[in-house]
Amino acid sequence: MGIIKRSKFFDLNVHSLPDYADSPGRMVLEAKEMAYSGICLTSLNPSNSFYDPNISSSFYKNFEIYNGIEIQVNNISALNKQVNRLIDKVDIILVSGGHEKINRAALENQKVDILARPASRGKPLNHVLAKAAADNGVAIDFNIDALTMHARGSRINTLAAMRLNVRLTRKYDASMVLTSSARSHYDLRGPREMMALGMLMGMTQDEALCALSIVPQAIIKRNTNKNRIMKGVEIVDMVEVVQ
Amino acid sequence: MKILPPTLRESNRYIAFSIQSEEQITRRDLINEINYSTTALLGDVGSCELGLRLFSFEDLKGIIRCTADTTWKTRAVLASVYSIKGIRTRIKVLGISGTVRGATEKYLLTESINEAEPERKITQESIECTIAINAINIHGSIINYYNNKIDLMLKDRQYIEILDRSNTGYIGITVFDLKDKEID
Incomplete structure (x- = not known):
């Protein structure tokens, strides 16, 4: 139990007011009560202005808030267009998957951070896509809303696909x-x-603990690093190189 | 007859939990919902292994018993509760202990002393307020107000589809979102 107590937990996909019914502040407050160390507020609509954590920073002390976007598109060209447009604006880019083509396009794009709900239509990924995810550093998301919101038939299908994933x-x-x-x-x-x-x-x-604390921290660290240009390319101080 | 020796007894764990819901929940409804979600998630064979039994349940806080090696499964069952009789509900596990007394002293009593959680007020004359997020102005009346959290009933039908999308009755905001920062 000790290792669970010491870990920092992050929830990287939380929706708030323009799209769904709770204000960003309420979500942060509830997540803080549940002993999370930070959340990522994802919006569905790219034209929303993003939540500014500096407004009430005194109250939300010791709590990390990130802005994200969950891209929901039907074709691949629109996906790439939105990813390229939003990469500088948000901290974390999620792509809502489910369709086989979208899953593949998202997993082969290095700018995408997380593929959300790949199993939502009851179809699992395959070995090619899993390999692409590992090569491009895209994390595969396991969403608990399949277990909490659905029942019977759709829950069984989604859960079976998740087990294979x-x-x-x-x-x-x-x-x-x-x-x-x-x-x-x-x-x-x-x-x-x-x-x-x-x-x-x-x-x-151990895998579940990793999926909730270590992997999200790695994604956040990778995306907030200003010196990083793309995978494998980073600006390094000249002084450090000489020494 | 001799009683069952301690080595042969089932070893149990006691889970203290609290409930967040839109309205009051009765003990009977909670038991029914937990039984239903256990059988839906684990089936009859799985749920007999848990040995669930609800002990005390007062003021939306309570203690539930399970066997010692199925605490993770019990957590999953409690987490998979979505609503009770159509009322949106969330069961939050406060902690797990080996005795009823330990669970009560550690998790149920201390919280009410330390945090001094104020009683949930249901305001008779609805006080109105307005918030603005992302150029959307939401105007409504306050239903619940506790611990800096506010549940807001929408006045105009304009944004009703937001509630339908997330399947809740009220808009949830905090004191810090309010424009004039004054209530009561």
Whole structure:
């Protein structure tokens, strides 16, 4: 238990007011009560102005707030266009998957951070896509809303697809993320509850812990690094190189 | 007859939980919903292994018992509760202990002393307020106000589809979102 207590937890897909019913502040407050260290407020509409965490920074002390976008498109050219346009504006880019073409386009794009809900239509990924995810550093998202919101038929199909996705990501060493995709504060779950739901999807306890703390921290660190240009290219201080 | 020796007894864990919901929940409804979600998630065989039993339940806080090696499964069952009788609900696990007394002292009593959680007020005369987020002006009346959190009932039908999308009854905001920063 000690290692769980020491970890920092992040939920990288939380929706708020222009799209869904709770204000950003309310979501932050509820997540803070549940012992999260930070959340990413994702908006669905790219024209929304993004939440400014500096407004009430005194109250939300010791809590990290990031802006994200969840891209929902039907064709590949629109996806690439939106990714290129938004890469400088937001911290984290998620692509809402489900369709096979969109899944593939998102996993082969290095600028995308997370592929959300790849199994939402009951179809699992395959070995080619899992390998592409590992090569391009795109994390595969395991969403708990399949377990909480759906029932019976659709829940069984989605869960079966998720179990295969866990096996594939484990085999090809791609990274997994557990997110809640909360539409109101009633959809948020505590970190240990998220881990328990992740363990129903076939993860081990260590993998679930990793998917909730270490992988999100790595994504945040990668994206907030100003010196990083793209995968493998980074601006390094000349002094450091000489020494 | 001799009682069952301690080595042969089932070893149990006691989970303290609290409930966040839009309205009051009765004990009977909670038990029904937990039974339903256990059988839906794990089936009859899985749910008999858990040995769930609700002990106390007062003021939206309570203790539930499960066997010692199925605490993670029980957490998953509690997390998969979506609504109780159509009322949106979230069950939050406060902590797990080996005895009822430990769970009560550690998680149920201390919180009410330390945080001094004010009673949930249901205002009779609805106080109105307006917030503005992303150029959307939302005007409504306050239903619940507790711990800096406010549940807002929408006045105009213009943004009703926002509530339909997230399947809740009220808009959830905080005191810090309000324009004039004054309530009561």
